Amino acid sequence: MTLTGAVGAIFMFPLRGIIRACVALGIHPNVLTLIGVCINLAAAWALARGRFVLAGVIMVAANLFDFIDGKVAHASGTASEFGGFWDSVMDRFSDLALFLGLIYLYASLQRADYVMVAAVAMIFTVLTSYTRARAESLIDTCKVGFMERPERIVLFMIGAFTNRMAAVLWVILVLSVLTVAGRIYHTWRELSGDRSVPA
């Protein structure tokens, strides 16, 4: 087992009980998604106030809901196309809220350089999901690039808990740019008929 596989298995263990409880209580997965977004707004507020550890704790709670909503949907047989759409839209909202919190923080600290870093990272975060969604309307799949939402959220948490948000923002920025570029290249490659490497 790989290192990240072992970490995932450890965290999955208590989540199974929570998923079972949500299914037993009949909580609709779309409600879980909405609760997650509302909690994420609180995390964005904490980031904006510079209270990183509090933001990290709130992000853990928020993303717990975000993580289990799909699992609850499948376990309870309430998975739907609208649920997937709702989840994706709310994910973008949560992402943008967190970046907005950081932009507010850096603006209040009069650090225009990091306002720009956070703003450009936010732009490429949106483009990361947009390029894949648009590409998959043209080709079968476009699962290219490292920096997807789970990676981004875990990095945000690491940055918040260890007060290394600047380094985290640089990582998100650079890898999001590479992800978007890779997806554009992959889509061009597939559409032009050069399918030498499956993705």
Add this chain to the structure above:
Amino acid sequence: MSRVPIERRLPLPLLAVWRIFYWNYERTTIPYDLMVMAILAFVWLTPPDWLGDPTARGLGLIGWLTSRLP
């Protein structure tokens, strides 16, 4: 005439860079673990002062380690 894939034309160091750009490894694989370790090393070892971190100061872990050197 079919073109030779770019992956077969690149020397090893450039292939590694290409693989990071054209990332198509799944999660919980060895390349994924290596990437995670590289990212964590950058985040935790890079001194906040080098990045002009607005919310953290000092040389971080590297500074602490170098201060222990005789």
